[in-house]
Amino acid sequence: MTEYGRGPGSEPWHPEDPLYGDGGWGGQQAHAGQQSPYGGQPQEYPEQQQSQQQYGDWGDGGQSAYGQQPQYDQYGQQHPEPQYDEYGRPRYEQQYASQQQQQQQHQHQQQPQQQGYGDGGWDTGAHPPAQYPADPSDPYGQQPAAFGAEQPDFYGTSEAYPPPEPPGRRRSEPEPRRDDWDPGPDQGEHAFFAGGDADAEDDAGGRGRGDRRGGRGGKSKKGRNGVACLVVCLVLGGGAAGVAYFGYQFYQERFGAAPDYAGDGNGEQVTVSIPRGAGGSTIGQELKRKGVVKSVDAFIAAQQSNPNGKSIQDGAYTLQKEMSAESAVELLLNPKSRSNLIIAEGKRNVDVYKMIDKQLGVAQGTTAKVAKTEWKSLGLPDWAVNHKNVKDPLEGFLYPSSYSAAKGQKPADVLKQMVARADEQYKRIGLEEKAEGLGLDGPWQLLTVASLVQAEGKTHDDFRMMSEVVYNRLKPTNTETNQKLQFDSSFNYLMGQSKIHISESEINSNMDPYNTYTNRGLPPGPIGNPGEEALQAALTPTKDGWIYFVATDGVSKTEFAKTHDEFLKLKEKFDASSGN
Template structure:
């Protein structure tokens, strides 16, 4: 029987049986191939989902936990922000934040303090950071002694609002309640950290920065606009010229010189920082030609009295120093060591010249500081 089966499989079968036999085997083969194909497809699809699950960035399904404050630093890029969100556990992975930014089509995040939850989906956290959800506030820093031009640059960088909008908003300083005598908002922005909402415009932000300065003056009984302007101008000179511990004493010297119109100083303050402010440069020294230049309205070597306005943003401590000058007979002061802030006071020009010589020697030894 076995050889017969062998011959049958090897020889051409009869037409009728052979056609049926081949047809039967072909149907089973198609069904088998279909089953195998479906199995293979399922394997491929499953592998795809498995791969997607393995390589997709980890994310959280919903927000939970308490409110937390997250600070974005000025100039910080999204990669750094995402990494810190991940490190703090606010998001499940930094890659989820980057993926959410790509999906949103927006990668920029402004500096500021943001109220987030302890645990959040990446897209939700990013929406807050980009101002597309509640809880966003810009971080704005106004530095002590900072010039208005520098402050507006910093505001534009921190908020993303074009500098031109801040220039337009600052064009009329009296719109913010400062004295009519003020030539600009110079001196009137409150130094320190501020957190305006991300939807605040340039005018709103400047208004919020001026309010603390006006309030501080009023708290100290300075309500007359002309006196407010005078106090802030003196305070700005103190901020530029002295350390906080010396503010009251330098303020006393300024008052002495302003009153000394018919004697040695002839009412001239002769303050280097005012000259350099008028020149628009932050150097500690200037040329003899610049000292003699009467066209510079801030040149207190040539023009008696206070300069036309403040020369920077004074701190509250400087304002207090201007309000409480220490009585003395001193007419001169000079900082002889920039690193330590050591300042020498004198009643005569002869003594002052000796201290000036100390300052010159200091600058010769430290040109990188004085240049």
């Protein structure tokens, strides 16, 4: 910044300076012989920056304003060399008091208006504080503070460092010794590891690192460092051990081999029940609960590696404890190990009870007794109870399928499986909703129709035509049989038999409600357990007008007729084949 002919690094005024005299600026001689009240140090005014640009090289005959020129104050007095105190800092107090006195003497004197300072010259007589050029060799003296302002203490306190010498007597500091080298906060030394005490450092008035190192004693610091490092190592070591342990457990669970037994078992047999629709996880959990496999994951892995692993059927299986997962999968796929109870379509309840007794290894009649005494607690739907003259309330609800039944199980548990399966299937096909559309009194009658279709039909192709025969004979307009079904199957159910040749005298003499020869309409309830096809046939009968049928070969061939005359011809055919 230009300061009227003197640069920031110019030397103080000298009497032999050629610029003193006629070469200086015009107002100088008017104040010749006056000493500057500022101790020879020039003042800097912000307004003079603009003035200097307008005056250019005025007053020096074209010489550059940045030459080595002395500086003058506003009264034309040259500034002598600044004075320093014992710490090498400029003395401002006496100079400032002299400045105040000089300003009072000249506050009413108006300087001629100078170009570039507006119309009124100096506005209030108050001047901004003077700026002094910095000593290039002083790294802390780049810009001294103004008069009266608080001087920034770049050296801390007097206890922290010795006072700096004046610029003329300063000497370069020696390089630090290697054994006193301090890495500093940016080189890895942290208060935690250095044993620093924040409170003690504040009490010391911000002493430097050198004072901490020398005055406090190295042994105490090293002792605190060692304890801190030991604590950190213990914490980090314990954390690392915990992470390693849980990491290993996680790896073993997610990526390691699942725990598994070896071999085909320990010889101790156990029965395992696999529910219908169970997946690998459910099967594995049941096997682990019974002690067959060691882990669920091992079984799932073995099942997935077996090409037929997903074809495991529901049911009861006889396995051994502590088997390898691979051996368990192979036995579950082997029909010989399956302890299932398979109920065929059309089986009557009395036959199913005997099968359950045998499968469970209980005395004959045990399951029939349970069914008779506990039928209300086995899960029947509301529409299947409170019907008159029913011989067995569970008839029609031991749904044909495969069930897990093995020694050790209770008959009631097996019966509950069957009733639940039947109820599920009847809901699925809409038995309750579709009964009314067929002219029947609720789903119970629809189930009874399906049981008759199942019992009288010899082949699957017969079911829909047999269903139409039932509906046509139940019609009030039926004059052929007068609403009597005349089915041998219902009489055989009543008698607990399966005969083809029944005498008319035997049939006509029995007035039991299940005898459809002597009673109109449907029997009181189902006469067996119909399967899926018989149920669907009862829902969708043919509409061809069939009202008669005869098993012409007496075994598997059934023929249908629409009139009584056609029926008589079929009867002759049956008599011929049976030898009557």
